[in-house]
Amino acid sequence: MPSSSSPSSTPRRPKGELARERLKSAAIALLDRGGYHQLRVKDITAEAGVAAGLFxxxxxGLDALIEEILxxxxxxxxxxxxxxxDVSKGDWFSRLRSHYRVAVHAHAAHPGIMRCIDQFCSDxxxxxARWQASYNRRLKLLTAVFPYVFPxxxxxxxxxxxxxxxxxxxGQDVLRARYGERNPELLALGLTEDELAEWxxxxxxxxxxxxxxPRRAMNYADKILAIRR
Incomplete structure (x- = not known):
């Protein structure tokens, strides 16, 4: 039998880390079912099945937990x-698609959190300022290479x-309409996450x-190739 220090044994996570993850998971589930303005600490502890004092x-406070999640x-x-x-730096279409996959999945899996981001930005x-700085930093990556791509x-x-x-x-407007507002016309398309990311x-x-x-890079949205003058 291997000892507790054996490389094959699975290290145990600290109880504090597990408790925090349990509270975060409960808050995320409630955000996705409802919204931030309706959220209460007692709802989170009830969802997590823990005593209120543990929170x-x-x-x-509530905002400290939500900010950690965001x-x-x-x-x-x-x-x-x-x-x-898994993407070559010169493959700009695949690079864009990889980022859209992350954005689409975030909106699809956790629409409540994405709404919460909008609410926190307002309140x-x-x-x-933190969200805008992050957003601008991500776009700056593309802005910075623009002179090299288009000399x-x-x-x-x-x-x-x-x-x-x-x-x-x-893209942000489409994701907000599709997953946040559940726009019926976008829902009617029945696109998977990968399909929407590619579009x-x-x-x-x-x-x-x-x-x-490039046509060879397209898996789902190749119909768009026919839109040309």
Missing amino acids: HHYYS EDHIAAFEATEQIER DPAFR ESDLSEHEVSLVVHALSGI LAALFYRGLFACNP
């Missing part, structure tokens, strides 16, 4: 190396930022490069 042992999601959006781990100036372009840095923000905003990536690619994505 206050780990968190100073920070986890921001970190997932910012993990560029992980998101693009909390400090969090709004003949004479757009200024601010004009490039306008283009990138405008194109990104299209959004194709639209962004067309807007940025003024041409279609």
Whole structure:
């Protein structure tokens, strides 16, 4: 029998970490079923099946827990190396699609959290600044390489930022309408997460490069290739 220090044994997670994860999972489930403004500490502890005092042992208040959950999601959006781990740097369509996959999955799996981000942005100036800084930093990655991708372009840095923000905003509006507002016309399409991610990536690619994505890279949204003058 291997000892507790054997490499084959599974290390036990600290009780505090498990308790925090239990409370976070309960809060996420409630956010996805309802909303932030209806959320109460007693609802979270009841969902988690723990005593109310345990919550206050780990968190100073409801907002502290919610901010930790939102920070986890921001970190997932910012993990560029992980998101693009299987994609060649020169394959811009696949790079865009990999990021849209993360965004689509976040909205599909946890629409309540994405609504909560919007609510926190409205209610909390400090969090709004944090979210905007994260969003801008992610778009900055594309803005920074624009001169190398389009060496003949004479757009200024601010004009490039306008283009990138405008194109990104299209996808954000679609995701909000599809998963947050449950727009019936978008629901009627019956698109899977991968299919929607590819459509959004194709639209962004067309807007940025003024041409279609490579046909060989398309799996679901190849109908868009027929839209041309």
